[in-house]
Amino acid sequence: MQTYQLDLLEGLSPFVLNELKPLNARILGKGKDFLRIAFPGKPLPLLQLRTVVAVSRIERFEVPRPKALLGHQHLTRLLSIVQDTLKLGTFASFRFAAAGSDSSVFQRLAEEISKQSGLRHDPEEGELVLRVLKAGEGWEVLIRLSPRPLSARPWRVANMEGGLNATVAAAMLQLAHVEKHDVVYNPMCGSGTLMIECGQIYGARKVSGCDLDFEHVEFARSNLQAAGLPFEVDIADATHLDLPDQSVDVILCDLPWGDNVGTNTGNLVLYPEFFREMTRIASAGARMVLISHEVKLMDRLIKGQSDWKLLREDRVYHGGHFPRIYTFNRTV
Structure with missing residues (x-):
């Protein structure tokens, strides 16, 4: 061998x-x-x-x-x-x-x-x-054995500073356990990495996402087109979504870390509001997989709420940092 x-x-x-x-x-x-x-x-x-x-x-x-x-x-x-x-x-x-x-x-x-x-x-x-x-x-x-690193996906025609590494996104999808009947939502989608990894690996019933930044939405749409995926991406605030209650089975999100995207001060307000909105749109038993470098803030939020059960926390290397991947299950 x-x-x-x-x-x-x-x-x-x-x-x-x-x-x-x-x-x-x-x-x-x-x-x-x-x-x-x-x-x-x-x-x-x-x-x-x-x-x-x-x-x-x-x-x-x-x-x-x-x-x-x-x-x-x-x-x-x-x-x-x-x-x-x-x-x-x-x-x-x-x-x-x-x-x-x-x-x-x-x-x-x-x-x-x-x-x-x-x-x-x-x-x-x-x-x-x-x-x-x-x-x-x-x-x-x-x-x-390849002309470029495997992490440099061929569909990535538009890139953004602070974007999620595709191999980390693939790991997050493993944790999400997406099934064919699931509705998957990717708030704060950036350039669309999580949506595309989901679409290329799993056959979910529906995959969509949003971002508040118009340029990010355009990046995501360009990458989705290059990947041949017809998913919808809207300009929207992830803390005030136009989605029905209990309508999403899987939530995937690369939260702002406070360096290239967002600020540490802004995250003190954003993160709690984000959790409240995800709780509203999540179906019973929904899975949520997040990645963030705001470790202390996440620890406080996790301890101060009862709507989501933390199943595991994985420390990974990403762009000079060691963020955590958090895997949750919606409590009933």
Whole structure:
């Protein structure tokens, strides 16, 4: 079996493991932001994982230093691995991610790879990424199998500062347990990441959302169109929605964190009002999955209310912060 490294955001390994369960992968090792696995057959199923940032093939070379990779046997093997990777996607360029990647050794390796593969060497933005790492007495080459990180979804044609990482959104959808008969609502939807992840994974009866910012709504509509999803997004205040009482089965929301979006002072008013409105629109037994970096504020709100039961709290890494994903069930 071939070995691979799955790069992920810290805190998401339980969700990645959930995705791996039906794939007959064997876990070889793990760290806070990666898993190493053995996987039989072609790696295409690994490239469909939604909670993984990137998938790399691992190849070990029993050499004392990277210069030895220029030897005929090792270079032939490395070039063969590059050719195998080119069959998995459309690559136009490559780069090394390694200590000393600007050295004469890596320049010579780059010349050989470029000559044999036809790829352009782009040290900054190369699509096929080769990481060269010291591993015990030898070295490992990790070859990323996709031209872009898997977290960079192809439907994302409009981006907003402070937007939600798609792999975190996919984890939130795992927690929401969306079913076909559900009505799903995404208040403060931003660029539409949660709605699109929901639409591409689950067949809910209805998915819609809103945002108070006109530009965000336009972003969401553009991304939804690119994803081929006909969901409605309205300009609306998430604390005063034009929705009937008890009409929503699943609520998904990336609340303002008070940095790129919103303010800490404003959140002191917004969060309680948001909880009151979600309580009004939630059906009996509704699920609500939120993400926020306002940890102390959320703790106070959770302790001061009885309408929602906190089922779990997951700490994840996101954009230099460690927000929490909160999973609730509407109490009856």
